[in-house]
Amino acid sequence: MNHLNLNCTKGQLKNGLEYILYQDKSIPLVSVNIWYKVGSAYETKGKTGLAHLFEHMMFQGSENVAKEMHFRFIQEAGGTLNGSTSTDRTNYYEKLPSNYLELALWLESDRMGYFLPSLTQEKLDNQKDVVKNERLERYDNQPYGLAWELINTNLYPEDHPYSWSTIGFLKDIENYTLDDVKNFFKKYYSPNNACLVIAGDFENNNAIELIENHFGSIKPFEANHKPDSEKIILSKNKFIEHKDNVQLERIYLAWPSDLIFGKDDSSLEVAADILTGSKNSRLYKKLVFDLQIAQDVTAFQYSGKFGGQFMIISTARPGTNLDELKMIILEEVNALALKEVSDKELEKSRNGIKAQFISAMQNLDTIADYLNHYNYHLNEPNSFEFDLARYNEVNKNSLQTAVKSYLTKPFVELHIIPKEAEND
């Protein structure tokens, strides 16, 4: 399938900045996408959320770009832009009419090379407030909003970098100083710790010249800091109960699992799909369709560079006991470990995944981000076919082995229950 074989050019500047170029001239747009090899996993206890706060600060201007002007210039050019922080990396991206490619490169290079001179206490205080509100809006004031944090603090060892959430603890957010932000930049935001992707309608020669002109003079520094990540071993089941302002009880089961692109990673993803990915998937059919004791059920494999977790989440219908859901969920998980899945189940999953890959090729931002993703983890941006093959190679055996290796072991169990139940 040649739609997934993307002919890229990869290169590197003298200061260590990697770049990847992918031409697609079907529409006069261009995506610029930078990954910095730092995410919340690189933080330390007491300074959680710093990588994400830092991402906010990167939109507050740089030496030649005043506050608000980064957004303003891109929007004036008809572009869209954003950034995001995960456990493993931070990305920044813009998509704009292709004649404005240089504008995006100028903005990205200015904040990569000339960020610190424009940093002020006032900007930091403002963005600390914004991030605190982001945390309130997306976690604290959301039903079930604290689940992820509660699970990860229990699933991972105390000092494991996945044990805190990307947004960070409120107390930590409040305590960041200007020095924290400066030091974070000096530790991680070096050109040799980043990779720039340009995808869309442009000429390679011109793009390489522009990259050289804008990024070439940025001085690199030592940015080779890796987080400590011990192996995750959960010796026995853990149970947590949390009361929240919710109408319905919800159960979360979390198992330590394989790393991203690990041997069992894709098998576990297919297992999740077979359990809950469609109307006729095993758990959905049983809990939601036949017995009608759950409102929803979802399973997924979440894997990163330093850890992985397999999750199953289900919301109980009024009157259903969470232990009843748990029993059926574990029965179905065990069934996957004991007995081979059917050909039809495998074929459904494979075909669905293949269609998702092709569908993802519609959007330049998505393509650019994937190129960075593959380059970061596999050192080869053009890995779409390789990645799809991982799923096609999942077979009855590998799936059964993966389920046995991870999902028959101890897990973390979280119940979120309505506050009203307190008086029972």
Added chain:
Amino acid sequence: MIDRKNKPEAKSEINFKLPKANEILLENGLRVVFIHKDKLPLVRLNLVLNAGSKFDPENKKGLAHLTSLVLDEGADGLNALELSDEFDILGSSFNVSTDNDLINLSLQCISENFDRSLELFSKILLKPLLSEDDFNREKKKLITRIMQSKDEPEYLADQIFDRVILGKFDNYSYPVSGYEETVNSISLKEIKNYYKRFFSPFNSALIVVGDLNQGELVVLLNKYLSEWNTIKGDIPISFKSSEPLKKIYFYHKQDSVQTEIRAGHITEKRNNKDFFQRYLLNTILGGQFTSRINLNLRERNGFTYGATSRFQYYKDSAFFEVSTSVGSENTINAVKEILFELDKIKDGITLEELEFAKSSITKKFPLNFETYRQIASGVAGRILFDLPDNYFDTYIQNILSVSKSEVDETAGKFIMTDKLAIVLVGDKNTLLKKLSALPIDMVEVDLFGNVI
């Protein structure tokens, strides 16, 4: 070395060609809009039915939505699970969604599976099973979903705001999902009647974007949809919006650490007048990250993660709305700043702001036509509002020709600070006393927007 001080300008003009849309009328009366796109081996298909929740009868709110939920639970000899498996094995995704105006059936598949996927699609459209068991299950699921939405502050604020500003005589003021009580009273017979009444080629339009040729498409559409030919008739409906006075409507949500804020009023319908003027006005006021409201509430004051404003257009109704959520302690100041910005924009905009907004909107135009789905949605919008065939061809010119004085006049006319309804969803124990600091009358409301 390059000059870092000044931003680089555009190098040349881009050459953007609008995708070409062909109109086809099938023999059964169905209007089809086809756009050929062969970048990828994909086909995207959207069938829009003029059957949204605005047609829900009194005491049966949620009928359109529930109909759409039961619709794909089996068809033409396939039960719900078999039907779902058939799509899955093809890797095709089928979806039904409902909003106030439309029910939208969408299909996306790899081109080589289009024939079989369209056949399945047609089974759902023409011969849905609509069985008692499936109905009961979906109804129970929807009622539970509505119950869950009581946990969600954004949902509650939207639901109360719609009801407060549009009033109970406007069918657009009710939630698409209905209420627990109204959904509970819906029978399978009513679902079947709704289906019969609204699912007809004369009441819908089909949009196809994809990697196939028109001749091929017409043959397949005739093959699978020719039997679809039901009643042709007008579906009458009336709307009467009320006009609330300036007031705060407060809903108590225990233990909230934020307050959801909605502030706005009804406005002229989309096609009545001044659409482009209002679009530019809102881009300056609150439509973008760099708009006045967000720069004030977020970037200057740090009250919120984000604040926006919009003109929400339905086919037969419309409103203007500012929305944000703020830390509880900033509720009063945030309301004050919103009022300040709304008053201030009535004093006029600057020429610089207008040029910025025009530049942003016109240059962004090509970004709206990147994915198959975007192209299909664009056409769906044009159909919903009966916009002319050349709407997209004249779009940029229409934006560019708006003058500053026109936008100023629009702000004066369409931002009605004296008619502003302000909905707050937060914890009354921390807020209620402090709110008396605002010189605006306040009432407490329930989930439905009724004063208590």
